Amino acid sequence: MFNPRVLDPWTRPEVEAExxxxxxxxxxxxxxxxxxxxxxxxxxxxxxxxxxxxKQEMLGSGGDVATxxxxxxxxxxxxxxxxxxxxxxxxxxxxxxxxxxxxxKALAAEVQEALGNYRRDDYRLELRGRTLDLATPRIMGILNxxxxxxxxxxxxxxxxxxxxxxxxxxxxxxxxxxxGGESTRPGAEPVALEEEWRRVGPILKxxxxxxxxxxxxxxxxxxxxxxxxDLGVGMVNDVTGLGDPVxxxxxxxxxxxxxxxxxxxxxxxxxxxxxxxxxxxxxLDFLRGRTAAAVAGGVxxxxxxxxxxxxxxxxxxxxxxxxxHLAEFRSLGFPILVGVSRKGFLGHLTGEAVEGHLEASITAxxxxxxxxxxxxxxxxxAPTTRALRVAHALLKRHA
Ligand code: HH2
Numbered sequence: 074m075f076n077p078r079v080l081d082p083w084t085r086p087e088v089e090a091e092x093x094x095x096x097x098x099x100x101x102x103x104x105x106x107x108x109x110x111x112x113x114x115x116x117x118x119x120x121x122x123x124x125x126x127x128k129q130e131m132l133g134s135g136g137d138v139a140t141x142x143x144x145x146x147x148x149x150x151x152x153x154x155x156x157x158x159x160x161x162x163x164x165x166x167x168x169x170x171x172x173x174x175x176x177x178k179a180l181a182a183e184v185q186e187a188l189g190n191y192r193r194d195d196y197r198l199e200l201r202g203r204t205l206d207l208a209t210p211r212i213m214g215i216l217n218x219x220x221x222x223x224x225x226x227x228x229x230x231x232x233x234x235x236x237x238x239x240x241x242x243x244x245x246x247x248x249x250x251x252x253g254g255e256s257t258r259p260g261a262e263p264v265a266l267e268e269e270w271r272r273v274g275p276i277l278k279x280x281x282x283x284x285x286x287x288x289x290x291x292x293x294x295x296x297x298x299x300x301x302x303d304l305g306v307g308m309v310n311d312v313t314g315l316g317d318p319v320x321x322x323x324x325x326x327x328x329x330x331x332x333x334x335x336x337x338x339x340x341x342x343x344x345x346x347x348x349x350x351x352x353x354x355x356x357l358d359f360l361r362g363r364t365a366a367a368v369a370g371g372v373x374x375x376x377x378x379x380x381x382x383x384x385x386x387x388x389x390x391x392x393x394x395x396x397x398h399l400a401e402f403r404s405l406g407f408p409i410l411v412g413v414s415r416k417g418f419l420g421h422l423t424g425e426a427v428e429g430h431l432e433a434s435i436t437a438x439x440x441x442x443x444x445x446x447x448x449x450x451x452x453x454x455a456p457t458t459r460a461l462r463v464a465h466a467l468l469k470r471h472a
Contacts, residue, residue: 074179076358077187078401080113080155107161110189114156114184114404117354124152127166130173131156134165156184163188164336190406196447198330198378198408205248207447210461213289213310214239214247214454215414218272223258224415224427224452235276236283243286246458249308250284251450252277252301253291257297257312257385259344259417269297274304281305289332292311295319302327303405310450312336312385314363314401318370325371332378332410334364337386347386353398356381361405380410389418396437399444412450413437414457431456439464 082227088109095107119127121144128138137159143149163184170181196207205211216239220227226454229235239250254272255264264272269292280288287307295317298309302323310332315321324331335356337347349355362380368374379402381395392413404408413419419433420426431453438449439460452455 074361075114075116075119075183076185076354076361077114078354078357078404079187079191080115080401086422099298104161107164108159110160111159112158112163112188114187116154116156116180118151119154119180120151120176121147121149122225123177124154126173126177127154127156127180130169131158131162131166134158134162134169136162137165186406187404191403193406198406200306200330203287203307205287209264210442210465211248211448211452212246212454212458212461213249213251213410213448214242215450215452216242216250216252216320217256218252218254218276219256221261222256226256230272232276232279236279239280239284242261242366242454243284245455247276247286247454249287249289250280251289251291252280255292257340259340261340266294266296270300273297274300274423277301277304277306293317293320295323299323302329312382314359315367316363321367323368324367326444328373328376330376330378331367331372332380333360333367334380335359335382335385343386347388349391352387352394353390353409355399356395357402357405360402364405364407377407378410379405379407380412383411383413384418396441396444399441399446404446409445410448410450411441411442411446414451414453435460443468
């Protein structure tokens with residue numbers, strides 16, 4: 074696996090739309106289209122033989138490949154590479170690479186898949202008979218039924234209060250309500266299974282019948298997820314990224330969507346000096362591995378959602394890098410969920426305490442949507458819904 078990622082987040086399908094307007098009947102329309110989009114793909118750990126062949130074949134196709142020092146003179150075993158070209162040049166390049174020896178065929182297959190994934194925008198989630206069409210931005214409203222969550226702890230732990238809050242969020246535009254019984258804020262202590270279930274079980278029982286929208290359970294405990302799904306909950310949100318094989322089995326057996334989130338370490342220690350060589354590449358690689366393991370464990374590909382885990386074992390700068398490069402996560406071929414709402418890195422930028430995070434949260438959500446996030450996990454449903462309506466109208470294709 075070369076962990077391929079398409080780098081260019083700014084090329085827009087609008088170019089194609091303009092081509093179609095200007096020259097709808099042009100002969101060779103496909104050729105024009107293939108020249109319209111320039112894409113850069115970064116690959117990790119490519120052997121020097123494949124890297125040299127790739128350079129030769131992309132130069133021969135009209136593009137180019139950047140390789141690391143020591144590739145041309147074979148003094149480095151492996152290198153990261155960046156392939157540069159238009160779609161048409163990629164087509165030629167991939168055809169040529171498929172005929173080459175060593176790992177060239179596998180490399181071509183991975184690049185082709187990443188390019189296809191990157192352009193995909195037709196995601197739909199089936200949550201037990203309810204369809205969530207991700208052609209428009211979707212809001213996951215946060216309902217923490219914990220005594221200690223960082224911004225809404227202790228407010229909704231009775232079923233009546235939880236139901237009122239959930240109904241208010243649905244009225245404000247929430248498409249899914251995410252119920253969590255264990256805080257994962259930095260430094261939070263883990264909660265025992267029965268305690269977590271004591272918090273969420275009675276509330277889920279009420280919500281499942283009363284809410285018109287699907288419910289997601291925010292837990293990393295397979296047994297909590299199993300009980301919630303048995304009650305009729307439609308989705309699992311696992312901040313440990315389906316790392317537990319039992320959780321994979323539970324999700325597969327119930328055939329529901331699951332969010333695979335990246336976290337480094339666990340909440341108790343995750344903010345103690347988190348370090349990455351290449352945070353975007355490492356988080357992407359993690360999500361690629363975990364989604365592949367989930368699919369191998371029987372979870373349908375079309376059931377998975379990925380999340381870079383903003384604030385989970387990351388410095389403020391790591392969070393900004395992940396959000397800036399969010400479009401690269403489209404290379405994985407799964408819809409992207411992002412949770413930036415009221416998170417600490419926003420206060421780091423604005424100097425505000427959590428009560429003053431509203432505008433910052435909305436700005437980050439809208440920009441994450443622009444870069445490819447399709448589900449936004451938020452506390453402030455009404456203002457975020459309004460902001461995303463505007464963002465969507467601005468970004469909509471062929472508007
Ligand atoms: N963030 C939190 C909890 N669950 N799930 C996903 N998929 N993505 C996130 O970014 C995410 C998450 C933390 O926020 P919150 O629920 O508001 O706080 P707490 O963990 O203290 O309950």
